[in-house]
Amino acid sequence: MKVLENVSLKPYTTFGIEAKSRYFIDIQTVEELVEALAQSGGQEILILGGGSNMLLTKDFPGLAIRISIPGITIVREEGDDVWVKAGAGVVWHQLVLQTLGMDLCGLENLSLIPGFVGASPMQNIGAYGVEIKDVMDELEAVHRTTGERKIFRNEDCRFGYRESIFKHELKGQYVIVSVTFRLSRVPKLHIAYGDIQKTLQEMGVAEITPKAVSDAVIHIRQSKLPDPAVLGNAGSFFKNPEIPRAQYDDLKAVHSDLPGYPAGEGRVKVPAGWLIERAGWKGYRDGAVGVHDRQALVIVNFGGATGAQVRDLSAKVQASVFEKYGINLQPEVNFI
Template identity: 55%
Template sequence: MQIQSNFSLRNFNTFGLESLASFFAEVRSVGELTEILLDPVWHETPKFILGGGSNVLFTQNVNALVIHPAIKGIDKIREDEDHVWLKVGAGESWHGFVMHCVESNYGGVENLSLIPGTVGAAPMQNIGAYGVEIRDVVESVETVSIEDGQKKVFSNKECAFGYRESVFKKALKNQFVVTGVTFVLNKKPAINVGYGDVQKTLAEMNVSDPTIADVSQAIITIRRSKLPDPAQIGNAGSFFKNPEIPLEQYNPLKNAFPEMPGYPVGETMVKVPAGWLIEQAGWKGYRQGAIGVHQKQALVLVNYGGGNGNEIRDLAGTIQDSVEAKYGIRLSPEVNFV
């Protein structure tokens, strides 16, 4: 295991932003991770865990030891007539794992196709798309304590999953490194095509009785049509969460703006698409030098090349102010600022 100093993180974040790590280590096993965490040379050094970098905005250099988990492996640990349990290394590509499941006809994650990042980062953010969240399929999350190197397994309940949230982003933030995730998947998949875009795309594919492979391909098609490829244009996907507001706040807004979409969350809350709010506030396609708002999806802030994180952060703040001034709704970033 090599520890490098003044290491560029440009290729380790999907915005393609330059940021220097004081120190950088790629760990390929739990043993390597434990070794570096317990090494007295590094024990007092601040640590920063960086997976695929698909949900971070670097606004400065990282004065810490950046640890990049590269623990691989997809192992079937048990199965019964209806389900299969897969233990997956934190360093596996999320989309690569989804494709493994689709090819094996293991249902449950096909709606999460083409989401960038690693398996280890997925439960921290409780990633979700098209009616599915990772909490629907996680049985447990294996971790190592940054403080003392001890292993700890969190059950699904202990992960305290919420909308783009988990215990690892709140109460236990920066305390554990995810090393692996165990998923429970369906050998007799139930197809989830509740979203209109998915149904429309399947119809365009002339598919009337879709398999999980069909659903996956439809979602890949949708995502590629709406979202820029980070390899071409720097971005972190959806920059803001879709806000959930009380029904008593939504109803007057709906009267004032009849076109405003809203989706019930329980009996008292409504989820409003952040992309719609940003687009209606006039930001879709906005560009200022090297940064801007994507021309096809207002929810995506982009770095066209040469931009910096502070510019993107300032643009995000201006968008928040603009949407709040028009609708009284304060958007919350989904991306983590560093």
């Protein structure tokens, strides 16, 4: 392992914010990770994957460890079910494409989500009616202090909407090193969510396959979301809020076109992008920062923005939506 000093983290995050880390290590194996943690000397540690779920608001004074553990392998087969294990450093979309190439179903709705495999359970990433909790079997993680390797089963992760135990009770305690997914050779397609069916029709798809669903999702995402390589962003900046049914009914009486989706336990999920757009933010720009003109849920860095500028704009959006609708938007993005 080579420890670097005063390394720019700009290339390692999708927001493209300039910030430096005092020390930096790129990790290729679990053994290297255990060694790096043991030798960290108690300094503050920042774990980096694809950098698609974080906003750097200042220089980092400690050790940044980038997890680049590779590998995609079939570890078990039982009937039509196939268990695929991926290293935490595998690019998420690469995993989706490779499993589709194996004729495996389960990840197609999650196509083109930015980031690495290791972050997927932490955020319980999801799109178009599918979440990690629906397909993950188990993960392996390393304890930051003891170096102990531990297996977490799906039920151990306490998944919720963009939530897991790693964002709450175990926050900052473990580093995920691999994730195993239970996929299937028999298609169980989810095409009712969003514009998937409409897009498949527009694409003239005669036979709906997992690959066709993936292609449709990619088309939708590319038409709505900016490419981080071109325009810095972290995808959806805010979670879709879940509010009590009574509050939703009161808002619906005033805003008749307010969309809502049952979220269980007497709650309704409201699209954050809709709230932000109706509050007047879609296409807004203030110098180097702004709100995307095709998807109001995305805050963008037009070039040269600071993390503080992005954070301040997000706070203004939150305040505006709360003033208009009485709903608190919660960031999906982690502020560093």
